[in-house]
Amino acid sequence: MELLERCGLPRSMPPFLVVGVLAAVTSIIVAVLHLSTPEAVADKPSTVLPAVAGPPGTAVVNSVRAQVLSMTMATRNRWAAGWSDCTTGPDCEYAAVLDRDGARATAPSWPVPYVTLRTGTEAFAVAPPVEGTLDGSASMMFRLTYDGPQLTKLRYRVPTTTFSPGEVLSDQIVPGRIVVVNPQESTVRILQGRGTRSPVCDGTGRCWMLSGVARTDIVWTDDGGNTWGSQSLDANNQLGRLAVSPDGHTLVSTTVVVTDTGQQVTKMAISTDRGEHWTTVQNPPPSLSTSPVAFDDGTALMIGGPAGARPRIYRISEGAAKLNGGYPGDLADLSGDQQLLYGPEVPKRRTTGVVLSTDNGATWTKFVPR
Known part of the structure; x- marks a missing residue:
């Protein structure tokens, strides 16, 4: 009472x-x-997480020493760019910029580099856990929708051996592991099983990966990891790169060894029949900076050249690699397909712009993704 x-x-x-x-x-x-x-x-995604997110990332992107670290383009007008600012000494800061049909937004500052990814026609960014393991601190996902920017804390799930359509595979979020990101459910987990690096999913739904300890095997699955096929690529070296064309018929495998001057190419092979038969690529560039880009027509482009020299674009055609003209500058990376090729440019040792081509590398357009 x-x-x-x-x-x-x-x-x-x-x-x-x-x-x-x-x-x-x-x-x-x-x-x-x-x-x-x-x-x-805990299970409700939030667009405002002041206790987890850092200060605004615009200071990182607009710094006098800002550089583009990563770039992912889903379409010409939908992309995500990761930026770094190391003017503060060893404690660098990182941010990401997203563009969706002309609307842009910047993710908060983060102590480790953002990973830029793609799902369908959308590009988004993931801020990995600081400790490099999903058992540590929070991971964040930054997206730009028609309703505006969304910053979401990713919920950790128990590891699985399978994945579903619409989920994104990446070997950049946790070193040495393949991670499954579910953008719709805002979850992230480790993928256990056959593959350990270079996950690539083609337009048919088949996903390819590299595996092996002290060797390189190519593995693939058509049913989200329930069953796998495999083939040996190199019995003596596990440092390999894989490129797959959108239709899944053209594959390029590269074996490298790490030297004082970079990654030296020891073997390169191409398949134009979905991995049934492989041909050794003649005259590959002595070293590579990034993986090649494979096309549906049985050819591929890549950035390479002698160690320490200015990188050049090479085209693989009819089983041989030759210098390819059409781009006058320096590229730090090359990604995309025959409809949209792109990569960060390195003028005077600092990467601030991105170039793109919509005519298979014949002409290029430059822009700054900030």
Whole structure:
């Protein structure tokens, strides 16, 4: 009754009404306590996480020493770019910029580099855990939708051996492991099983990966990891790169060894029949910076050249690699397909712009993704 009086209710109130009032008050208290507990909000994605997110990333992107670290283009007007700022000494800061049909947004500053990824016609960015393991601190996902920018804390899930259509595979979020990102559910988990690096999914739904300890095997699955096929590529070296064309018929495998001057190419092979037969590529560039880009027509482009020299674009055609003209500058990376090729440019040892080509590398356009 004292509680009723403190609420402003008379002692003469009918008993059944007293019980109802007490029940309502109790329900409100329980609801407030439930919403204030971490368990109640752990599974709800949030667009504002001030306790986890860093300061605005615009200071990183606009720094005088800012550089483009990664670039992912889903379409000409939908892309994600990862930036770095190392003017503060060994403690670098990182951010990401997203563009969606002309609207741009910048992700918060983060202590480790953002990973830029693609799902369908959307590009997005993931801020990995600082410790390099999913058992550590939080991971964040930054997306740009028609409703505006969305910053979401990714929920960790138990490792699995399978994945579903629409989920994104990456070997850049946790070193040495393939991670499955589910953008729709805002979850992330380790993929256990055959592959350990270079995951590539083609347009048919088949996903390819490289595997092996002290050797390189190519493995593939058509059913999300339930069953696998495999083939040996190199019995003596596990440092390999893989490129797959959108239709899955052209594959390029590269074996490299790490030297003081970079990654030296020891073997390069190409297949134009979905991996059934392989041909050794003649006259490959002595060293490579990134993986080649494979095309549906049985050819491929790549950046390479002698160690320490200015990188050049090479084209693989009819089983041989030859210098390819059409680009006058320096590229730090090359990605895409026959409809859209792109890569960060390195003028004067600092990467600030990105170039793209929509005519298979014949002509190029430059822009700054900030």
